[in-house]
Amino acid sequence: MTEPTGGATDHGEQDALALEGILVRFGSVVALDGAHCRIRRGTVHAILGENGAGKTTLMRAAFGWLTPEAGMIRLDGQPVTFRSSADAIARGIGMVHQHFMLIPAMTVTENVALGGAGAFDGARFGARIAEVAKRAGLPVDPTARVRDLAVSAQQRVEIVKALVREARILILDEPTAVLTPDQATELLRWIRTFADSGGTVILITHKVREAFAIADDLTVLRQGRTVLSAARAALTEAHVIEALTGASVPAGDGVMATAESATRRATPKTKAPRATDAHVVFRLDRAGYVDERGVTRLHGVDLSVYPGEILGVIGVEGSGPRELLRLLAGRLQPTSGQVTRPDAVGFVPEDRLHDAVIPGFSLTENLALADGGEARGWMDWPRWRTTTRDLLASADVRAAGPDVPMATLSGGNQQRFVVGRERRRATAALVVENPTRGLDLNASARIVADLRAMAGHPTHAVVIHSADLDEVLAVATRVVACFAGRVLEVEAPSDPADRTPYTRAMTGMVEGIVTEVAR
């Protein structure tokens, strides 16, 4: 593993924060495997990585949110141990999480005061917040209720909250994901000013261009390890993409068994099949979606899904895939534009036990649940039981019978049951999140076969999404990527093992994507 150390100096006293050999495990999953990075004082340091690379976990360790099993954290060169995030806050570290930690019903003043000690004088504390906010150049109204604030204003509250506690090191987790391009530009400009005046900023991001535009140093994580850490000046975008995907890293060095998944992979086609409009299964026409917080999740998406396709949707959390799949499945209605979809679309949501089945209900009842909204009068349970028995046989679900509770089935069998049920309901299309997550190889192969069988029908189509790129590539015949609420076509590379084009699309490194930046 090569590690250019261009700009990061060896003089420890310049480091505001240094993380060395951080090891974090969740059960048997190794989230961080000796990750390290050094954050120079007065700089902006971007932490890059794909989904699950460990970016957020590493910063949570730095923030005292979780305690690493091994490794060293140095603050201003001195080793420190954080027992909780309160310790980290006391030592001048502030973190703005991707999902804000604010209580909507309370005012800005009350939210900022939370976690403090001693007597609380609202008016005085509010004045102090106003003063800190003014000095920092972040407009914030201390008397406003958080629930009445736009998301960008809530984010400013989070930053001010850290500054009121005299944070010298600010950790921002994907801060631009919830902002419009203009707001993002403004935030990045503010980050630069903050660093120029002596503050230190750690920016967790998946947007390579953003990192290049704002950061002084970059650290790239892959599968829990630091694969690149250097000054921006010493790097090119190609370096970073390479580090993100691990394309040049020999297999066996912490890289997943891509050879195995490559053999299973259906070589994605370059172009969507040319079909006449009459044969389109889904059509999105300038479809946009603004969520209940007022955040634009999808910007005027144009997309057609053709018969026989398994369309793979890739993209990190918050960039739009979740909303795109729900628009297609009819679980969300577009707030602008149009979505044309078949009458009944089968939908397999990512959280199976929570959203797709009722664990305490029998298999028969879980099958009937698909008709729950429309059913009238008497339930014909004998017929449902027969149908369930048929489904268990045709979908090859291993269960003791139609009357056992769903909770008694293994994860793979539950997923096969749900996919089977949704195929039964679907007239022409199936939308599936995380089709094979958590399943063993055998179970995965069966689900993939199910999806292919569905797409094999001349008028049917399947749309899948997973945070795991390999999972999508293993099944999809065409891939589109979501980036900042936009959807772009990804041209399949000639070498099926090459993941670079997908990573480039998910991180906004393609033509047609303009990231407005400060500087």
Added chain:
Amino acid sequence: MTEALLALWDGAFGSSYAIWSATLVRSAPLLLLGLGVALAFRAGVLNIGAEGQFLLGAISATALAQGVGGDLPGVVMIPLMAVVGAAAGAGWAGIAAWLRHRFGVLEVISTIMLNFVALATISWMVRGPLQEPTRIYPQSAEIAHAAQWPFLIPGQRLHLGFVLGLLACVIAWVVLTRTATGFRIRAVGASPSAATSAGGIDVTRTVTRVFLVSGACAGLAGAAEVGGVTWALYEGISPGYGYTAIAVALLARLHPGWIIGSAIFFGALEAGASAMQRDAGIPSVVVQVIVAVIILGVLAGSQRRARPTGGRR
């Protein structure tokens, strides 16, 4: 100790009078109230307001009987009382349902508060609009003979309300297990997210309807108590039936069929308690201690069962 238990048993089942005129008479309101609570709980609605809904049913049935007087024959009057009582109970529950739907007010809070409002309402009624003509006692005059519900067995006090309660339990059992509506109720109660996402079920509509039906059961019980037992309205018309009903529902594990056994069990405890106090000198509140212990026991037991499979997050 033995003496006390014997007195309890005698008071509950010791004679035909104890069975038909004490135990089952007290079981009658518990059947309907317990069923209402169970239905609500099944749909995930924590309706603690059976007591208030019962009182509103009692008030409106009395008002109807006093208002129309003996003008109507019993065959019209009695069904009318049942309908009006049920409607009043549903309306009282409807306030809490609306608060939940419109403002997100927890029904646990609103229904308990409405219980106190109902108590205050009955206090006002028996000193105001519905007070007996002499204006001496805080209670209503006796309702007209045509409004008095028929006894089932000559010489015993068991009344029509008990049969209605049995019938309601059987109907509810069939609805829950055999019909689409019942299936929706169970699905919504077990997992609102799966009911919405996988079933396309309108959770708010289902929950609101169950809430109203739950209130209607309690209101009907109130009407039956006035028509079948007290023939008049007064403040202490319910010795906490609406709260005992929660124990009835929990002991029956929210199953409408088992409500029957559970209601009779608690009816027997209520009946036996007075006998125990009279014959053995043991305060009848001891029975309330027993009731509380049963509730805690059932809750602890169901929690232990619920944990391994997970359930709601």
